[in-house]
Amino acid sequence: MHIAFAASECVPFSKTGGLADVIGALPPALASLGFKVTVFLPRYRQTKLDNPQTVIPSITVPFDDRYRFCSLLDGGVRSGVQFYFIEYPPYFDREGLYGTPLGDYHDNAERFALFCRAVLEAAKIVGTPDLFHCHDWQTALIPILLKTLYHDDPAFSRTPCILTIHNLGYQGLFPPEILPLLMLPWDLFTMSKLEFYGKVNFLKGAISMADFITTVSKKYSQEIQTAEYGFGLEGVLRARGSTISGILNAVDYVSWNPQADQYVAAPYSADDLIGKAVCKADLLKEFGLAQDTQVPVVGIVSRFAAQKGFDLIQQVADRLALEDLIMVVLGSGDRAYEEMFRRLNKQYPQKFALKIAYDNALAHKIEAGSDMFLMPSHYEPCGLNQIYSMRYGTIPVVRATGGLDDTVEQFDPRTLKGTGFKFREYSGETMLETLRVAIKVYRGDQKAWQALMRNGMAQAYSWTNSAREYAKVYERVRQMKAAT
Ligand code: ADP
Ligand code: GLC
Numbered sequence: 001m002h003i004a005f006a007a008s009e010c011v012p013f014s015k016t017g018g019l020a021d022v023i024g025a026l027p028p029a030l031a032s033l034g035f036k037v038t039v040f041l042p043r044y045r046q047t048k049l050d051n052p053q054t055v056i057p058s059i060t061v062p063f064d065d066r067y068r069f070c071s072l073l074d075g076g077v078r079s080g081v082q083f084y085f086i087e088y089p090p091y092f093d094r095e096g097l098y099g100t101p102l103g104d105y106h107d108n109a110e111r112f113a114l115f116c117r118a119v120l121e122a123a124k125i126v127g128t129p130d131l132f133h134c135h136d137w138q139t140a141l142i143p144i145l146l147k148t149l150y151h152d153d154p155a156f157s158r159t160p161c162i163l164t165i166h167n168l169g170y171q172g173l174f175p176p177e178i179l180p181l182l183m184l185p186w187d188l189f190t191m192s193k194l195e196f197y198g199k200v201n202f203l204k205g206a207i208s209m210a211d212f213i214t215t216v217s218k219k220y221s222q223e224i225q226t227a228e229y230g231f232g233l234e235g236v237l238r239a240r241g242s243t244i245s246g247i248l249n250a251v252d253y254v255s256w257n258p259q260a261d262q263y264v265a266a267p268y269s270a271d272d273l274i275g276k277a278v279c280k281a282d283l284l285k286e287f288g289l290a291q292d293t294q295v296p297v298v299g300i301v302s303r304f305a306a307q308k309g310f311d312l313i314q315q316v317a318d319r320l321a322l323e324d325l326i327m328v329v330l331g332s333g334d335r336a337y338e339e340m341f342r343r344l345n346k347q348y349p350q351k352f353a354l355k356i357a358y359d360n361a362l363a364h365k366i367e368a369g370s371d372m373f374l375m376p377s378h379y380e381p382c383g384l385n386q387i388y389s390m391r392y393g394t395i396p397v398v399r400a401t402g403g404l405d406d407t408v409e410q411f412d413p414r415t416l417k418g419t420g421f422k423f424r425e426y427s428g429e430t431m432l433e434t435l436r437v438a439i440k441v442y443r444g445d446q447k448a449w450q451a452l453m454r455n456g457m458a459q460a461y462s463w464t465n466s467a468r469e470y471a472k473v474y475e476r477v478r479q480m481k482a483a484t
Contacts, residue, residue, distance in 0.1 A: 001474060002036040003027075004129035006119045008112070008138035009097060010039060013047045013075070013083075016097055016358075017303055018249070018384045019135060019166045022216070025252045029467035031080035035474075038129065040119045041075075042111075043085035045093045049075055052085060056125055059086075061117045064181050068114055072122045084126065086118045098138075101335055109174040109202075113182045116141035124155045131474055132161040137172030140206035144194070147209045148185060160481040162473065163210035165203070167381050168224050168231050169307055172202030196232065207236050212477045213244045214470070216382035217403035221246030229379050229401075247469040248406060249382040250461040256367070256388045258457075263364035268393075270457040273450075276368065276393055283369025286362070287328055287353035296325050296442050298435070299370030299394065301363045301385055304333030304341075309376035309399060314340055315428025321348040323432075324439055328353045328370060330362050367392040372438055376431050380404045386420070390456030395449075396420035397438050399431070407461070413441060416451040419459060 009015050011024030027037040043049065052073035061068045068088065075083035086092075091111040099105045116139055123129060134142045143161040150156050176189060178200055188194045194205040207213060215221040223229035225238045237244065258276070259269045265282035268275030280293050302308050313320065320327070321344075329341055329352065338356050345354040355362060367373070373389035375398045382403030386396040390407075398404040400422040411418030423434040441448050 001131065001478070002038070002127065002129040003030060003131050003133055003474065004119070004123055005037065005039040005133050005135070006116065006139040006142055007039070007041060007135040008115075010041050010083075013041060013049065013085075014044050014097060018382065021252065021384055022166065022249055023135065025250070025463050026467060026470065027081040028079035029250075029463035030470065032464070033467055033471055035471070037080070038082045038084065038123075038127065040084050040086065040115075040122065042092045042115050043073060043087045044097055045095070046097070047085065049073070049085065052076075054087075055084070056122055059118050059121045061114045061121070062183055063110070063114075064183055070114060070118050072118070072126070084122060086115050086122070088114060088118075101333070101338075109172065109178045109182070109200075112138040112172070112202075113141055115139070116145060120145060120150060120156070124153075128155045129159065131478065132159060133164065133470075133474075134161060134206070134210075135164045136166050137170055137203040137206075140172060140202040142206075143210040144184075144188070144202070144205045148188065149183075158481055160211035160477045161209075162212045162214065162477060163206045165207075165213065165215045165224070165381070167307070168203070168229070168233060169305075169379070171196075171204065171231065171233070174200045174202075176200055201233075204233055204236055207233060207240060211243070211481060212473055213237075213240055214473060215244070215246050216249050217406045218246035218248070219406045220379075220381045220402035223379070223402060245473065247466055247473070248403065248461065249384060249387075250463040250466045251384065251387050251391065252463070253391065253460075256364075256391055258368055258392050261364055261368065263361040264368040265365075268368075270393070270454045273393065273453070279365065279368035280371070281369075283328060283365050284326075286365060287355075289326060289328075289353055290350060296371040296439055297369065298325050298327050298372045298374050298397070299366040299389075300327065300329045300331065300374050301366050302331040302333075302375075304331045304337035306334070307378055307380070309378045309426070309431075310337050310340065312376045312426070312428040312431045313344075316432045317344055319432060320435075321351045323435065324443070325435065326351060326353065327374075328366055330355050330357065330359060330366055332356050332358055367394055370394045371442060372397050372435075374431075374435070375399065375404055377401055377404060378426060383407070387459070387461050390419055390459045393453035393457050395438060395442075395452055395456065397431075397434055398422055399426065400424045407459075411441070411448075411452050411455075413445060413448045416448060417455070418452065419456045420452075
């Protein structure tokens, strides 16, 4: 079966978050199960590509004011997967993927509409797939186009489309005038299709029109059908309840392996943890912190966005600064959180170490050198860092939501079972209490802590297993389509 992925980011070409990790890892896992997989991506200024060949010099994308002409580049075959890039410099040769720290690009609707149209046109030339698999709002127009403007295209008459929701918090909301500009019919602007409180909502349209929907954990697939986590789309999602499933992301253990990690000071494993102490000392040095390796180090590596729950840190910052811990924070994103962490770092330099950046090498050093990893997310569709942390013997302290709840098992010091510490209530107080419980085990019960580390390090979230789950969905959708 030939699957065509369309996505807005992918490791090693371009990345802002976990979506890129998934698009970099799931297609090769599917290819090793025997699928033919093609991945379509935009070519950004940041896209790392050596000598790509132009395979289609001109693809016409009609817009109401004037037609746009983009091209298709061949990015080559990697791990059995064919990569193609849509090139259109006026839209993609820019500082950021989606915007700047000041906000989203004003023409994101046009940018990703062009991308989706170009993917469909290119697919007809380089090979029509048996199924499209699109991801998040940026590629949400694909199922919409297939069910509307492309409905009568013989190339796609039997081509289903699956939508994976990695994050419902980003929906692609635009003013209604975008429809005529993109030459989309006004009859899409109804409550059962794209209309959402007077705006056009790309993701809502895809939720209504995709043949099947997946999310990146079971828990999140249930949460998004509730008012608390549905971002206003819970009703539409509930209506599709029988065609929604949750498939947990996995981890690329080649890149995230403490035994062979090019970025860390010393290798280590569950059988020999000495290297981890070396990594901790190295991390403290990197941040110019006092070399007291007894004090627990709590790592954070994250996009700074409301989703990630850093307002809980703000709520209890002064008390956190009095605790027996050091926080090491790496991240970038929303100005408000950057400023919050800058303030804390200035006020308590030995308690809140900070680097505002996107830095993969440092992300690895933090995973290896920390004792705990904090993810107090307000919501978390899957979350990858808690899974990396477990492999690095770094104990996750997480809010029990979405994938964090599905992947981290509460530690019980009596039975020595479990992989981390969880809290449910969304409050700074509860987060602080949970950190205190973790610190108590760390300080007071070395045997329990070592068991906890080893439990985490033994976890294996393999992409092959997740790919098998996707394979079942593909088969089911293909049969559904064949029956219609
Ligand atoms: P999300 O996709 O919501 O940002 P995930 O936990 O799924 O969250 O994935 C985040 C990915 O991005 C991880 O691979 C993480 O290591 C990486 N990451 C996030 N922020 C940074 C940063 N500042 N520097 C380096 N890597 C980062
Ligand atoms: C999103 C989510 C994150 C998930 C990632 C990959 O960005 O916020 O929880 O792990 O997508 O699916």
